[in-house]
Amino acid sequence: MLRLVAIGLFFCSAAIADxxxxxxxxxxxxxxxxxxxxxxxxxxxxxxxxRPDALSHYDVETLSEVVLDGIQGTAMPPWRPLMSETEAKKIAEYLLQGELK
Ligand code: HEC
Incomplete structure (x- = not known):
């Protein structure tokens, strides 16, 4: 069930994130x-x-890899098909700093 919800959300997201x-x-x-x-x-x-405090054990590189590749065996999907490595890195910076410059 959880998996179905996750897949549904994933495809919704795919439509928004081009x-x-x-x-x-x-x-x-x-x-x-x-x-x-x-x-x-x-x-x-x-x-x-x-939020930044919860992710403080990550550096930008590792965090952008989590975003790009997801976490296998969990509902966290890979975003590689939907965004570039540069975008993932910017997202990682945003998540760590709580702002984007
Ligand atoms: C379909 C649901 C779903 C979506 C959409 C999703 N995530 Fe996740 N994410 C999860 C779940 C579930 C986990 C926890 C996986 C686990 O059990 O380790 C997770 C874990 C993570 C983690 C690791 C957290 C940690 O403390 O190690 C990061 C970072 C993360 N997600 C970032 C993102 C970002 C950025 C996006 C959007 C680009 C995103 N997620 C979209 C479900 C989702």
Whole structure:
């Protein structure tokens, strides 16, 4: 059941997330698409809290790999088909800093 919900959300997300590169668009993507599992304020839902304090053990590289490749065997999907490595890195920076410059 959980898996079905996850797949459903994943395809919804796929429809929304095509070309994002402006900071505003990326921030919107994080709160809407990632927020569908992690909560609109990213403090956790189906997925865990991904606010800066919760992710402080990650560096930008590792975190962008988690975003690109997902976490196998869990509902955290790989985003590689939907975004570039540069975008994933910007998202990782945003998640770690809580802002995007
Ligand atoms: C379909 C639901 C879903 C979506 C959409 C989703 N996630 Fe996740 N995410 C999860 C789940 C579930 C986990 C926990 C996996 C586990 O058990 O380790 C997770 C884990 C994570 C983690 C690891 C957290 C930690 O403490 O190690 C990060 C970082 C993360 N997600 C970021 C994102 C980002 C960024 C996006 C949007 C690009 C996103 N997620 C979209 C479900 C989702």
């Amino acid at each position: 070309e994002h590169s402006s900071p505003d668009a990326l921030i919107r993507l994080v709160h809407q698409d990632c927020g569908s599992c992690h909560g609109l304020t990213l403090k956790g839902g189906l997925g865990p809290d991904i």
